[in-house]
Amino acid sequence: MGHEVLMSVELGHVFVANVNDGKLIDLRIEPVGSDNQDVGRIYLAKVARVVPRLQAAFVNIGENSDGFLGAREARTLLIDADRDTPIEDCVHDGDTVLVQVNRPADGDKGPQLTADISLPGRYAVLTPCRTKVSVSRSIEDDKERQRLIELAETVRDRLGIEGMDGLAGWVLRTAAEGVDNELLEKDMEMIAGIWTDILDKGDDNDPPCLLHQDLGGIERGLRDFIRPDTASVTIQGDAAFRMARSYCQKVMPQAEALIKQGESGEILFDRYDINGTIDKALNPRVDLPSGGWITIETTEAMTTIDVNSGSHSDPALAINLEAVAEIANQIPLRAVGGLIAIDFIDMSDEADGKKIEESLLAAFKDDRVPVRIGQMSNFGVIEMTRKRDRLSLLKSLPTGYFDDPDGEDD
Structure with missing residues (x-):
């Protein structure tokens, strides 16, 4: 059976099941549409209140509740910060900061924020607060790791994206293994373009302001769950199927052949008793x-x-x-x-x-x-x-x- 991805849209939510040899190993559920996706959002925000006893700051991002920025997540704002640098050295009341949601709001708790921005693509992740080019630990072949590092460094020098202290860093994802140079370069160029747009929007607006939000559930499922050994991606629903095909054609054309539409009337998550596994969980x-x-x-x-x-x-x-x-x-x-x-x-x-x-x-x-x-x-x-x-x-x-x-x- 190998690795499969199953997607279904029900009750206003996107369900993405990661299945290996007929066994459900991961499940992502989120509201339909990128407008409802909190994690990955990037804001130009204003520090509302620094609380030293909590070693955290509450940050106004323009939503219903302030975000929570802990000291560890704020230290990226200081080039010479170390693991003991307190929150009051990183930010002050009224500061304007660029932050990203890394944990969604939960009940009466606001979203958790980080200043260590990361912008993912299919094969690469831009890390503007870092300077290192690195490769996913899941890629173990030394020659392949070296190829990816050399390519990323070459593209980084050409793109010239500035970070906190020199050129911005990049991480090559597991999906980059074995992918040809042209696709990797296009992915990095696309991410760099998004980052440039974020910075331009930040220059043109006052805080608090939403600058960027991640893809919707269908596109993110394709981007994050398809692996080199994926045998098929089955999608229930005409609109979701068309969206998936369109995304693959633009971003990951080599995966388009994997996309299949579920049979009419089929309850997709009855395959492999996925619904039963969810119920037991x-x-x-x-x-x-x-x-x-x-x-x-x-x-x-x-x-x-x-x-x-x-x-x-x-x-x-x-x-x-x-x-x-x-x-x-x-x-x-x-x-x-x-x-x-x-x-x-x-x-x-x-x-x-x-x-x-x-x-x-x-x-x-x-x-x-x-x-x-x-x-x-x-x-x-x-x-x-x-x-x-x-x-x-x-x-x-x-x-x-x-x-x-x-x-x-x-």
């Missing part, structure tokens, strides 16, 4: 093959995961390793972010704890967002953090998604 309890289970519970502060053996006598290490594999499936699928604490079954051998740590690191090696994993404590708990770049699965699902079409709940 809304349940705190997930059963393990051994007969044990994990319980996943999220609060405002953090997510806790408890590993249970039940009445089964399998060795604790074996059940814990099963749990690691399932946790690595569930966390991306549920779009869990922030602080996560995993309480494993007690193990008497310290070496077994190291095996769990190594297994967890390996399981999250290819996660699409940054993950940091700590060591196991004396109490059998591992703490980890995962960047929260979107709302959780539960909060993303539109109301009535699992309602019966005749009006009765399943």
